[in-house]
Amino acid sequence: MPVQVFGSPGAAALPWYESLERADGKRQLTADHESDAVHMAVGWARTGGRTGFAVAAPELPARTGARSGAGLDGLLAGLRTAYADAVPLVCVTGRTAPPGRDGTAVPAAALLRSARPVTKAAVRVEDPARVPQALHAAFRTARADRPGPVLVDLPYGTADHDALLGALDEQDCTRSDDGRPHRAPHRTRRFVVCGRGGPPGGQVPTAVGVRVALDASGHRDTTVVALAGAGQLPYAVGALGAAARYEVPFVLAVFDPGGRDGCGRARELMRVYGCSGHRVDGRGSLRSAVAWARKECVTTARPVLLLIAARTPAEVRAAAGTQTLVTRVPHPRVPPEA
Incomplete structure (x- = not known):
């Protein structure tokens, strides 16, 4: 790769x-x-x-x-x-x-x-x-x-x-920089990218990088889901534009439990970039909406928006059948002493 x-x-x-x-x-x-x-x-x-x-x-x-x-x-x-x-x-x-x-x-x-x-x-x-x-x-x-x-x-x-x-x-040789074989990409059908301790909206450009790596390694059937709050979306405008321009498909799940104002802004933003969107209200429609978004992002070769009201990120991860979670951590992990 x-x-x-x-x-x-x-x-x-x-x-x-x-x-x-x-x-x-x-x-x-x-x-x-x-x-x-x-x-x-x-x-x-x-x-x-x-x-x-x-x-x-x-x-x-x-x-x-x-x-x-x-x-x-x-x-x-x-x-x-x-x-x-x-x-x-x-x-x-x-x-x-x-x-x-x-x-x-x-x-x-x-x-x-x-x-x-x-x-x-x-x-x-x-x-x-x-x-x-x-x-x-x-x-x-x-x-x-x-x-x-x-x-x-x-x-x-x-x-x-x-x-x-x-x-x-x-770096494109068969071995990594330290001489060991490259670690193969995760064997999973779905990735969820969320922000935890990182800058607002940082999960969206991270999802773009995940999607590009999966496509380059031949894992085009793997779904990438980015989780964000409605208040984080303005910080991800540039990354969404890049994803639309370079045809990087992934699902963007935006949570807006407080009202419809954030939903309206999110829909307008996605329309500017030629991306599809769908609002999820009922509990029973979440799984079917995620399934629709997976197919839609592949068909359009663009990010697809899911506006989710009164849901938690854990519920969306369960609906997506997630096996791998890519997150941020707020502080550096200190390596063990030799």
Whole structure:
């Protein structure tokens, strides 16, 4: 299964995207924000047992405005999730313009200082000749001992280095980064992705990563269900747009026990993206609605919305016949002492 690249817009990332487009256009998926890109890579890594890969060009918080998940804060939120869940991940960042000509990029020193508490390592490569070595070391570090994220910052002018594709191609061998065989994807017919201790709406981009990994490994008959509250949906707008744009099918179960206002906004949002939706009120209709949503998301190749009133996530998991649960944990798990 080729390593999937999840990225967010940024001038420093454009040469990488162009190289990937020429090599294999299906190998990349562009998210609206840094947080979404990292969470997609987390879902992909957790499902396929491989090292996730994300590309970001974060801007200073003052320049991101009201965009949820954008800039340095969004990047750190995604890295913290990977660190807490011990998910192997390599995140490559870069400046958006030559030093001294644009003040929107996060200074390298500030980026590394902010990322070190939520990563296994955060390093900056100054010499373009050291880029291949740094990327290979990052993949090894991400999987060694307790897995976790590694950030590699590249200065302006090295973004188009061929080492990026070379490092990714090397990960496509039959063995993982630590020399052991790759762990096969979960043998299950249904996945449920929920948020627990992570940023609001983070389960939606994670579900996108899970779905992409399952499709790449040949498990197209596996259903992915993302659970979210009606209040979390505004934080997942960018991830839903990416799922519709790249035709990533999954079921989005939204809980709105307090009233119909959230339902109306959710339906309007899904209509904008050309996605189907269905409201579930009666207890007996939940199982049949989940069955309909499974078929509908495959037929339309888009997310499908289930608006659920007066239900708990446990009831939906039971109706979906879930065997595997992908979650967030609020704090890092401390590895046992040697």
